[in-house]
Structure formats: C-alpha cells, structure tokens
C-alpha cells in the first residue's frame with residue numbers, strides 16, 4: 001500500500017492547520033485544516049511567505065527562535081496571526097525540522113491549533129474569579145459600614161430631637177445627617193455589588209421599568225442632553241430584582257451623562273434578540289437563546305483600549321470624583337440574573353453599553369406589579385405627606401398613573417387642613433415617619449375618614465418615637481429609599497388588604 005495519499009487524506013481530516021514550508025519560509029504544503037483556519041485556499045497559500053501571509057507576530061525575536069530551532073530541531077510557542085479576513089487569532093504552533101539527504105535543513109513541518117477561544121474563556125474565568133473575591137470583600141465591608149452608619153444616623157436624630165428648635169447646632173447635625181445619607185447610598189451600592197442585598201426577583205417588563213423611571217432619568221440626564229428612546233414593542237419579560245435592575249439603568253445613564261459634559265445625545269433602546277451559537281461562541285458567558293436587550297448609547301468621549309480593558313474592575317475610575325463602582329456593580333447584578341453586558345466604544349465618538357437578560361416568559365408579566373391597566377388602583381384617595389417636594393411630586397405622579405386620586409401636603413398642618421376640607425373618603429395616608437409630629441395626623445384623619453389605612457415611609461427606623469409609630473397595630477412601613485415599583489406594590493397591597 002502506498003501510504004502517501006492515505007496520509008495526506010488523513011491530514012486533511014485534522015482540525016489543526018498542518019503546513020510545510022521551505023527553510024526560507026515559502027509554503028509548500030497546506031492541509032484543509034489550514035484552509036479552514038486561515039481562510040486561504042491551498043492554491044492561494046502555496047509559494048507565499050508564511051510570515052507575510054499570516055502577518056505572524058512571534059513571542060520572541062525571530063533570530064532567537066531560529067537559533068533554538070536549528071540547534072534542537074524543534075520549537076513550540078504561541079503566535080499571533082491574522083486570518084484572511086483580518087481577524088486576529090492566537091495559535092499554539094509546533095515545528096519540526098527536516099533535513100535533505102545531505103543533512104542540510106530543508107523543510108519546516110508545522111502544526112498550529114487555534115487557542116483563541118480557550119484564552120478568551122480563561123481570561124473570562126480569571127476575571128470572574130477576581131470579581132467574585134473583590135465582591136465578597138466589598139460586600140462584607142459594606143455590611144459592617146451600613147451598621148455603623150445606622151448608629152450614626154440614629155444618634156444624630158436623637159440629639160437633633162433633644163435640641164431646642166432654634167439651636168444653632170442643628171445646622172451641623174443636618175450636615176452630619178446628609179453626609180451619612182450619602183455614605184449610606186454608597187454603601188448600598190457596595191452591598192449590591194457584593195450581592196449582600198436581599199434579592200427579590202420578580203417578572204419585570206423592561207419597557208415598563210424604564211417608563212416608570214422616566215422622571216428620575218430625566219432629572220439625572222438634565223437638559224443639555226437630548227434623549228432618544230427606542231423602546232421595542234415587546235422587549236420581553238425578565239426575572240430580576242426591580243430595585244437592582246433600576247440601579248443598573250441609573251449607573252449606565254450616569255456614565256453616559258458624565259461622558260458628555262458639553263451635551264450630546266443619549267439613546268435608550270430595548271429589544272429582543274435571538275443570540276445564536278455563533279454569537280454566543282464569541283461571548284464566553286452566554287448560552288444560546290432569546291434575550292431581552294437594554295442598550296444605553298451616548299455620543300460622548302468614548303474609551304480607549306486601556307480603559308475598556310479595565311472598566312469592569314471595581315474601583316477603577318478615570319474621574320477624580322468617581323467611585324469606580326458603576327460598571328462593576330452593573331456587571332455583578334446582570335450576571336446574577338443570568339445575563340451579560342457588552343460594551344463597544346470609540347474615543348471621541350461615543351459608547352454603547354448593551355445589557356442582555358434571558359427572557360423569562362414570552363407573554364407579558366402576569367403579576368405582581370400592577371402595570372396591567374385592569375389592575376389599576378380602585379380610585380381610592382391617598383393623602384400624601386412628604387416635605388421633600390421632588391419626592392412628593394414623584395410619588396404623587398406614580399400614584400396618579402396607577403389610578404389613585406392624590407392629595408399632597410408638605411407637612412402635617414397642611415395635611416390636617418386638607419383632610420378636613422376633603423368631602424369624599426380618604427382611603428390611605430402615606431406619610432414620612434420623621435416629618436409627622438408626635439400628636440399624629442393619623443388619629444385625627446381617621447376620625448374624619450373611617451377605615452383609613454396608613455403607610456409610613458422612613459429612611460431610618462432608628463429612633464424610639466418612629467419605631468413606636470411604625471409598630472402600632474395596623475401600621476404599615478416602607479423603608480426609604482424604595483423603588484417606584486416597591487412603593488406602588490405596597491400601596492396596592494395595603495388598600496387591597498383587610499380594613500384596619
């Protein structure tokens with residue numbers, strides 16, 4: 001049996017690129033594996049200089065490699081090469097030297113395996129590992145910090161309450177209080193990043209989530225930036241924690257905003273995409289399937305490669321006021337719900353960040369968030385007492401869009417006045433627990449409006465006075481900050497519940 005044609009057929013079966021070149025680098029043999037790997041046919045490759053054809057970059061100076069090769073008769077190493085279409089790849093390459101009859105080096109036999117995908121997976125793995133350990137560290141620290149801050153806030157409230165109204169120390173305490181709040185916000189971000197927050201996954205429609213955040217987003221974005229919303233008819237329902245998902249959106253929007261200090265345009269897009277094997281193969285962490293997509297694009301400063309390679313690192317920031325937690329937190333949250341984030345960016349052109357989340361159900365979310373119009377509020381009247389005008393307006397609007405009639409009051413005196421003047425029944429009193437004075441609006445209002453239910457809001461259920469009120473029978477409580485979804489769900493739950 002003549003082995004030569006048989007062996008050649010055999011070589012063509014190999015997935016690896018098998019080639020033979022002369023000592024001065026001209027290709028003389030090129031198997032089917034090489035055709036598949038590099039995209040050049042045997043006819044195109046034969047006679048070419050391999051290094052030039054594949055734009056090979058060697059791990060060491062070529063002279064050094066050749067010296068070793070001649071001395072030992074073999075070499076192996078990793079080469080950076082290019083396919084015919086310009087796409088780069090990393091190849092694990094092994095060479096052996098063949099001599100002619102007179103013992104002069106004649107041919108170089110080479111086998112190359114594509115290891116690009118393996119390297120990508122490895123890198124992904126190391127990145128996940130690193131994120132995981134930093135997340136654990138940050139989460140643990142944040143947990144302790146949250147407790148310290150609660151003590152500081154509680155004691156500050158106690159001192160404030162003990163001071164005379166005109167005491168000038170109140171101003172200082174106010175500064176401490178506000179700073180504590182800011183620290184608490186940061187801590188919450190760290191907790192989210194470290195996945196130490198209680199997670200309450202629900203079915204969420206991405207479009208609804210965005211529509212409900214509309215006011216907040218507009219406030220974050222400001223007027224200098226043009227906002228374009230491209231919401232797909234059916235972006236899809238995903239299973240995630242609404243508060244955490246809102247945080248992802250906010251982080252991306254803030255980054256986009258900060259990338260455009262002198263204005264530009266910001267596009268928020270949703271869609272549904274079918275990611276096939278081919279796409280998934282290039283993006284290590286996904287499985288093929290249908291995903292809901294949320295993309296935030298800006299026409300801002302963009303990122304160079306150096307920044308892009310580090311942007312998901314916790315605490316990596318190019319801004320002197322930055323925390324470096326925006327993207328790393330977003331990454332951590334999205335990963336937690338089985339999704340993935342992809343960023344493409346070009347310096348001075350802009351950035352697009354795409355979040356993919358697995359579609360949970362094909363049909364619109366059945367519950368528990370009442371975006372379904374038929375489930376809108378039963379037209380009850382809500383008396384809303386909140387001193388912060390921005391928050392009051394936002395909550396009032398949320399309530400109205402869910403079918404409630406809203407009476408807004410900035411303080412308890414105003415609340416009492418409005419309650420007296422209001423002829424039809426008030427079903428629910430929503431009040432900030434800190435603002436409401438001890439003599440209590442609730443008993444008075446409930447005398448005027450029988451069957452009144454109450455919902456207290458507070459950032460700090462620390463002081464005895466507030467705790468007393470909150471733990472009164474029939475009292476409901478929601479801790480600030482809450483998402484609009486959490487708020488409206490709570491309101492609906494209370495109003496649908498038994499009479500108090």
Ligand SMILES: Nc1ncnc2c1ncn2[C@@H]1O[C@H](COP(=O)(O)OP(=O)(O)O)[C@@H](O)[C@H]1O
Nearest residue numbers: 255256259311317318322323324325326327351
């Ligand atoms: N939309 C964007 N445009 C330009 N650069 C961005 C964008 N988003 C993130 N970056 C870069 O990534 C870095 C990390 O982002 P992030 O984790 O949110 O931290 P921070 O915003 O606090 O710096 C930023 O400092 C910035 O350099």
Ligand SMILES: [Mg+2]
Nearest residue numbers: 254255326327
């Ligand atoms: Mg940021």
